[in-house]
Amino acid sequence: TRYVYRFGGGVDDGGKGDKNLLGGKGANLDGMAAIGLPVPPGFTITTEMCTRYYTDGGVYPESLKAQVANGIAHIEGVTGKKFGDKADPLLVSVRSGARISMPGMMDTVLNLGLNDETVIGLAAASGDERFAWDSYRRFIQMYSDVVLELDHGAFEEALEIAKEDQGYTLDTEMTADDWKALVAEYKSLVSKLWNRPFPQDVNDQLWGAISAVFGSWQADRAKVYRRLNSIPHDWGTAVNVQAMVFGNMGDTSATGVAFTRDPATGENAYYGEYLINAQGEDVVAGIRTPQYLTKQARERAGAKPLSMEEAMPETYAELARVFQILETHYRDMQDIEFTVQQGKLWMLQTRSGKRTAKAALKIAVDMANEGLITEEEAVARVDPAALDQLLHPTLDPKAPRDVLTKGLPASPGAASGAIVFDADTAERRNELGDSVILVRVETSPEDIHGMHAAKGILTARGGMTSHAAVVARGMGRPCVSGAGSLSIDNAAKTLRIEGRTLKEGDILTIDGSTGEVMAGEVPTVQPELAGDFGILMAWADKVRRLKVRANAETPLDCQTARDFGAEGVGLCRTEHMFFDAARITAVREMILADSEKGRRIALDKLLPEQRDDFAQIFMVMAGLPVTIRLLDPPLHEFLPHGEAEFEEVAKAAGVGVEALKRRAAELHEFNPMLGHRGCRLGVTYPEIYEMQARAIFEAALIIKQRSGEAPIPEIMIPLVATKKELELMKAIVDSVARQVFEEQGASVDYLVGTMIELPRAALKAGEIAEVGEFFSFGTNDLTQTTIGISRDDAGRFLTQYVDKGIFARDPFVSIDVEGVGELIELAAERGRATRNGIKLGICGEHGGDPASIAFCEKTGLDYVSASPYRVPIARLAAAQAAL
Ligand code: PEP
Ligand code: MG
Structure with a gap:
């Protein structure tokens, strides 16, 4: 059986790019390679291998070794570098990639292939000693975290101490020798925490990372995510191994994430963030605050640091051309990761971008109007359950607000609730019937159950594409991220904002559409249901056969239901x-x-x-x-x-x-x-x-x-x-x-x-x-x-x-x-x-559940009846069932 599919350098073994087999990331890397976009060469180990790994009790078939070696040879052939070479080593990234993107799984290991010898080769070949040692320490740090699962706090602390000792505030102030010293420190940390030295054999490193990806499929938090999102446990994940390109090779290098349309509003404008002289995880983890991609977005936000459009106009123009190609090819809004290595653009990922319900509506309607998709496709594109986000109240603009601070508007909607500082408390208090706002420095996949239990999420760090933002948007929870003036004391369970102190249990309101954070509860108003919502609903009504009625017993509920289109x-x-x-x-x-x-x-x-x-x-x-x-x-x-x-x-x-x-x-x-x-x-x-x-x-x-x-x-x-x-x-x-x-x-x-x-x-x-x-x-x-x-x-x-x-x-x-x-x-x-x-x-309640509505359509019922707020959901679901 074939378990390894290569891509890049004129090769695309995946053919049409089967997502079920190659995972979403693998299929699209293959797809981008096939249409001639600049993709670093690599290979994908299939989801089938993951399933087999589990049914066989955690062992690999004999044939996999040779197939992986063949994949590495492919990358070596295209790049002209050798894996483990002391003179000019090939470095790779290893990433997971399920059929649909899934927070909660092992995500990424970068710079794999560095050891005490190859780091010297990398320094010589790149002519940049500082870069080489910075890459090595990043690799040890990431590998220890996601593959060896050692306490990452210890590594962060060591870095902080190293900076303090030198009187630095920024990572960029660290010199080659500082990084070298930190690598020594990191290696002794690994020996101490893992009882074994950091692996020096590059093939051991590679297999360790591959097994960590497969292993993360069964991690508790991945299971929770699958349960919440009805993802079958037997899908498995693929593993993508790809040549590294470097966004941290000086000021002509950069890394970024971008959306071909605004994922919060759906506006047809490029939207994204980038960082000069950085690697991808710096953006996602919210370690440094990223800068805007476009001049327009920067000006709107009144931000100073130059946008990519202004700082690197030529590379930006190339990126914009790629955005066009990708949207036309995939016929959907794309979420992209890219790296610029010394002026050259590389595409690391593309996928259909997650978006708010509001953006989903606007993008579907706009794309149908642009002729990119049909009206029926537009109807099929919007997740009926996500409409919920739009139908719920927002803050009353006339109500007084005691604004404490402002962060990024990461996921729309407004929510009030009692402050809690950890996911378990959020879950517990939610079960008791309390509304809570989960307040964290930043969120990680371990917090998913708490984010689900909370009415809203507030974080001190992280951009619009941070974990908290992405997950909250997916769940439809309002979220304000990167509220920088927030200082959280987890031990004392208090929160300081601009000189004021709040404690656990105090009521807070967040507005995920503006980024505002307010003390106390702020009243809300009903949503506006005209515009794109009305247009899409009209298209849905054209294809729907099932009638939609409402479960209602007060004149007010009946009126709401009728306004939502109940028949x-x-x-x-x-x-x-x-x-x-x-x-x-x-x-x-x-x-x-x-x-x-x-x-x-x-x-x-x-x-x-x-x-x-x-x-x-x-x-x-x-x-x-x-x-x-x-x-x-x-x-x-x-x-x-x-x-x-x-x-x-x-x-x-x-x-x-x-x-x-x-x-x-x-x-x-x-x-x-x-x-x-x-x-x-x-x-x-x-x-x-x-x-x-x-x-x-x-x-x-x-x-x-x-x-x-x-x-x-x-x-x-x-x-x-x-x-x-x-x-x-x-x-x-x-x-x-x-x-x-x-x-x-x-x-x-x-x-x-x-x-x-x-x-x-x-x-x-x-x-x-x-x-x-x-x-x-x-x-x-x-x-x-x-x-x-x-x-x-x-x-x-x-x-x-x-x-x-x-x-x-x-x-x-x-x-x-x-x-x-x-x-x-x-x-x-x-x-x-x-x-x-x-x-x-x-x-029954099932009358508002999309999967049950599909069943009602199949059974040929005449109508479904749902609670008033679910009437639009039912109209859209009934249309999708009829398509
Ligand atoms: C039902 O049983 O499905 C129903 C609609 O009636 P009730 O929920 O009021 O029992
Ligand atoms: Mg009954």
Whole structure:
């Protein structure tokens, strides 16, 4: 089997550049080499090798040695240098490269191939002793960190001490002899911490790095990242070995990262950062503050140090030409790493750039308008889940702000929360329901779980392309990075900003769109939904087949949903109206009554309120269908707690507190979710459903008269298991309808249907459809009752189920297609067989989940119903499912 693919110097073994085999980085290095861009020669060890390495128990097949040697020979051939040569050594970089870029894995080792002898050769060949020894110390430092996994703090400390001893503040002040002394220091550190000398054999170095890349695939933080991003554990990573080029060979050398469009706003302008006389990790790690790529960006920021466009105009022009070629070739915004070695430009990486939701929208719409991609491709390009970032509130521009400082606007959106200083605390407090802002000097892949748990992230160091910025943008967390005036005392758990001190738990607000950091909580406003958002949504609506409705029960939620493009209400949970503080006493009175008469007295108090609720909803949803579900939750949930509540109900009902308490004890249930709830309430207390039906029809007639347009109520019976239940409930609704229509001398059309949320209902759907005029899959309960896992308690163990691969994703978030999905398919089929064209929808939480929506499209449902903020997500996901 072939495990090694070469590129550069006119060779591109990878052909079309298969990302699955070569990883994203490898495939694109090969791709750039193939279109003649300047790529240092190298080779890629495939992801297949990684998978095999693990299935074989951490050993390599015999044939790999020769293939790698052949790869090294290729690099030697193109560069004319030899690996391990004492006179003019070849140095290589070793990088990981999964199918999609994955923070949390071993990233990069640079300058590999240096040892006590080759460093002298490098000094002689380059004519730059300082550069050679600087490269060697960088190599030892990086290799010790990422391959040997020694404490990198010790190395940083040694460097700081060396500088202090000489009275330097900057690394650039270190001389060749200083670096030489530091190398000696580093080597003794390695011997001490690793109990073995730093490896001098260049091939040992190379194999050590290759194994570290493969090993990092199974590191805990990489696993966490895969779990959070639903990346399969068996994809594996590739390893890229490539000739080094040097951005640290003096003032005509530089290194940088760039985006072909602005990754924060999507603006069609080059965006990037670079550093003169530096190596790549200096930019990414935020060790030195990088400078702007373009003059425009520098001027906008009011920064002084010259941009690359101004400092190196010719090389910049060459880079801009490459940007054009890459965007046209890959037809997407590219994220690029480059190095300039003594005036010559080298491309080290290109990939589709991560971007904010706002930028994703703008870039997709712009590229379609530019003719680079089609409208349908634009629709396919935007991740529906990422829209979330755009739909959430931003800081109220009129609200007063106590601005403490300003950093870089690294990931948009605003967030307030309690200050925490480490990832574990962030996670713990989040679990307790607190909003937290994670404040760090800089973040590293070990912080990912804390970044996920936090509402926002604030760092003292690092640029727009630092780890914190990239990860936060990917997660949709607001982030302010590089807030230089921040001084963090991790031991005391305090934060000093411009002379003010804040401690853990104090409330902080960050605005990731401006970089502002504020004390206290700042109010927010709703987002603007016109412009690119509206255009892309219109394109999505053109290709979508599934209708999108909303789960909403207040006029305000209905309005939000309608503004977001909902095409009706798919689920109005009437119990939410019962919990209203002003009504709960009447509701309790009704529940605790010990006779039908008592219940009717209480229900009469609720009737006008419910009628008013429904009238308002019908108004907002004029012309659109509204599905109203009759009362569903266990009565148990409404029972009074504590003396005061009992007294209040006793007073309203005119009965004694003791009698009420006795009645409440009778109503107590051990397993309320499987207890007296759903249509079982309608069977035992028909007067409840009568009152609700009356409220619906009276409201519908009021609105018909007022607006001239009759609403179309779809009355839905919950938790039905048998045809007979539905028959009884439908008879109640029909008879109330007749009464009301007769009383008022007017009528409206309506439907009576059922939820399918029990396995028995799904199995008997054929029969149930003889009565039910529509089905709505209540996949929350259907998941709970099919798998037998409590939706309220599953959180405690489901993460482990996902980690152990029992479920690919939480089945309450994304439909268990194989199990619950089969029941849905079966019910749809049986329902249709009885009632041709029966209307089918879904109203469980899954109705807003893109993967579940794809399943609904495949099953041919008529609509999905999602919470208001997820309506746009559902519209886009439904369009993508139809493409
Ligand atoms: C469901 O069970 O999926 C549903 C929508 O109903 P609820 O969440 O109110 O139980
Ligand atoms: Mg339910």
